[in-house]
Amino acid sequence: MSLSAHLATAAALIQRTATPALDTVVEAAITAMSDALRGGRPLLVCGNGGSASDAMHITGELVGRFLKERRALKAICLSSNSAVLTAWANDYDYATVFSRQVEAYAEPGGVLLGISTSGNSANVLNALTAARAAGMATVGLTGDGGGKMAALCDHLIAVPSRHTPDIQQVHLCLYHYICEMIEMRCA
Numbered sequence: 001m002s003l004s005a006h007l008a009t010a011a012a013l014i015q016r017t018a019t020p021a022l023d024t025v026v027e028a029a030i031t032a033m034s035d036a037l038r039g040g041r042p043l044l045v046c047g048n049g050g051s052a053s054d055a056m057h058i059t060g061e062l063v064g065r066f067l068k069e070r071r072a073l074k075a076i077c078l079s080s081n082s083a084v085l086t087a088w089a090n091d092y093d094y095a096t097v098f099s100r101q102v103e104a105y106a107e108p109g110g111v112l113l114g115i116s117t118s119g120n121s122a123n124v125l126n127a128l129t130a131a132r133a134a135g136m137a138t139v140g141l142t143g144d145g146g147g148k149m150a151a152l153c154d155h156l157i158a159v160p161s162r163h164t165p166d167i168q169q170v171h172l173c174l175y176h177y178i179c180e181m182i183e184m185r186c187a
């Protein structure tokens with residue numbers, strides 16, 4: 001495939017993703033996250049591989065700054081502490097590396113954002129379950145249908161594709177928008 005064709009495919013998926021239903025669910029997710037952060041409650045973010053990088057990217061925008069000066073926001077990446085991740089996975093189980101951290105950082109009224117293109121990564125599913133048990137709202141950033149994540153998310157933001165890299169590219173567009181809106185509401 002040529003680069004032009006590759007970019008045209010990416011653009012077509014972005015266009016297919018933009019629907020009134022997506023507007024509604026993203027707005028609800030932004031409201032949940034903004035309300036939590038404005039109240040000083042945490043936004044926990046997790047994912048694997050490229051989505052681990054996305055979790056870091058999102059929390060970096062919110063702890064630091066995105067487009068404007070404002071106070072720091074309590075956004076915590078569960079995919080970036082290599083000591084916690086390797087110790088827990090080595091001694092116990094990779095499937096619980098995120099849920100263990102949810103136990104550590106959860107606060108009722110906070111939000112967990114789980115990122116999984118398949119919607120089926122066990123550690124993300126366990127984190128969503130742990131977050132609900134702790135009284136947190138759950139948001140999923142995922143691919144077509146949302147896999148097993150769909151049943152565990154209060155707000156499911158699904159990109160209509162089953163191709164992981166393509167989904168991730170649209171996730172980036174979506175979470176930059178989400179960060180911009182959160183920043184406006186948490187000034």
Ligand SMILES: O=C(CO)[C@@H](O)[C@H](O)[C@H](O)[C@H](O)COP(=O)(O)O
Nearest residue numbers: 048049050051116117118121164165
């Ligand atoms: O970045 C990529 C592919 O673009 C990979 O690292 C990808 O994130 C990994 O295979 C993940 O383990 C996929 O997990 P998930 O999105 O299905 O939860």
Ligand SMILES: [Zn+2]
Nearest residue numbers: 049050165168
């Ligand atoms: Zn990748």
